[in-house]
Amino acid sequence: MVEGWTSGEEAILAAFDGEQMMADLEALGEIGWVAGTGLQRMAYSPADLAGRRWVLAQMQALGMEAGIDAAGNVVGVLPGSEPLPALALGSHTDSVPGGGKYDGALGVVGALACVRTLRELAVVLRHPLLVIDFAAEEATTAASPLGSLAFVGALTVADLEGPAWKGESTRALLAESGFDAAAVAASRLPQPVGAFVELHIEQGEQLTGAGGGVGLVTGIVGIRRYFVRFVGQANHAGTTSMARRRDALVMAAPFITAVREIAVAQGIVGTVGRVDVQPGAPNVVPGCVLLDVEIRGLDELLLDAAEEALRLAAEAQGGAFTSGHCKAPVPADPALLAVVERVCRRLGVRHQPMASGAGHDAMNMARVCPYAMIFVPSEAGISHAPAEYTAPAECMDGVRVLLATLLELDRRI
Numbered sequence: 001m002v003e004g005w006t007s008g009e010e011a012i013l014a015a016f017d018g019e020q021m022m023a024d025l026e027a028l029g030e031i032g033w034v035a036g037t038g039l040q041r042m043a044y045s046p047a048d049l050a051g052r053r054w055v056l057a058q059m060q061a062l063g064m065e066a067g068i069d070a071a072g073n074v075v076g077v078l079p080g081s082e083p084l085p086a087l088a089l090g091s092h093t094d095s096v097p098g099g100g101k102y103d104g105a106l107g108v109v110g111a112l113a114c115v116r117t118l119r120e121l122a123v124v125l126r127h128p129l130l131v132i133d134f135a136a137e138e139a140t141t142a143a144s145p146l147g148s149l150a151f152v153g154a155l156t157v158a159d160l161e162g163p164a165w166k167g168e169s170t171r172a173l174l175a176e177s178g179f180d181a182a183a184v185a186a187s188r189l190p191q192p193v194g195a196f197v198e199l200h201i202e203q204g205e206q207l208t209g210a211g212g213g214v215g216l217v218t219g220i221v222g223i224r225r226y227f228v229r230f231v232g233q234a235n236h237a238g239t240t241s242m243a244r245r246r247d248a249l250v251m252a253a254p255f256i257t258a259v260r261e262i263a264v265a266q267g268i269v270g271t272v273g274r275v276d277v278q279p280g281a282p283n284v285v286p287g288c289v290l291l292d293v294e295i296r297g298l299d300e301l302l303l304d305a306a307e308e309a310l311r312l313a314a315e316a317q318g319g320a321f322t323s324g325h326c327k328a329p330v331p332a333d334p335a336l337l338a339v340v341e342r343v344c345r346r347l348g349v350r351h352q353p354m355a356s357g358a359g360h361d362a363m364n365m366a367r368v369c370p371y372a373m374i375f376v377p378s379e380a381g382i383s384h385a386p387a388e389y390t391a392p393a394e395c396m397d398g399v400r401v402l403l404a405t406l407l408e409l410d411r412r413i
């Protein structure tokens, strides 16, 4: 017997059928797959809804009380033996246009595999178990991740006016697919949740770079966006001497390289993602340059320091620096993380702490319960593309960690 497991837990872990789980992942990945362009399961598309019906059928076959709610969230419930808050597992099954088979889907199929394992051994947990396939996680609609935002009571009907992937408003996309915006915003978690654990692919290169293993997500990074404006003097590019020029792009250039230097110095990431050069003609000295800048990091103090350095760097070049959209970092629950870490050690699965540079449903769930996320490697760091791939052994390791974490949480909280 492995140290720290009860014989019952060991039997449950041994009963996990990784081959079946991979076959399920493959079957789900066929729904909405288009040869050449990859997964086209954008939120509320016919393929997305077909994927959700597939998940619903799996839940029902496993004997869960399951349904698709007014927002398109699929929820399956496995009753527990005690009147406790539920433990919840899950992720999403919608995709970006031209996505891969693992993003989101692994977390849903992995959660279903946990339920299958429990059912096969007729194990009843103390806590009710929720498996959730959240609606519209990808940024293909307004207010994404939309389903989890509604679930925690943070989505308003007005949020749904923003554009969706087809170009129309999210409200129009919903109506076209038979969903009512007011009902979507009113969708709620069906019962109180005591902890949420999401298994997901990393979508970066940190794990593959380290030779594999799982990532224990310490938090989802905060995002801060800024607009920087440099104003010079537009003038004739042939007749204005170099000495007389006030070239706004030349003013902006040192700032652009400073963004990189400041991000490196603070151990965060920083990007100038858009440069608008006005008037934007080969024969005109640039008169005005607008930059969109974004920084992401887990530590508010580092973000504060970077923000101040960026402001100074912009002003040093005569730029005007203003703040835009800002999202705070969402740290994972340290106690839950410690449980996942212990589980990895017992299972002999290599693990490392890491920040999530991408947003996930877990950041919305964090408003109502503690959360943890388990990452598995993305080969070559490729994601949101048809070539997205995680080796079966790595997918299975991730699900084993998920299952063992579930058992540990059921015993402890």
Ligand SMILES: [Zn+2]
Pocket: 092, 103, 104, 137, 200
């Ligand atoms: Zn995802």
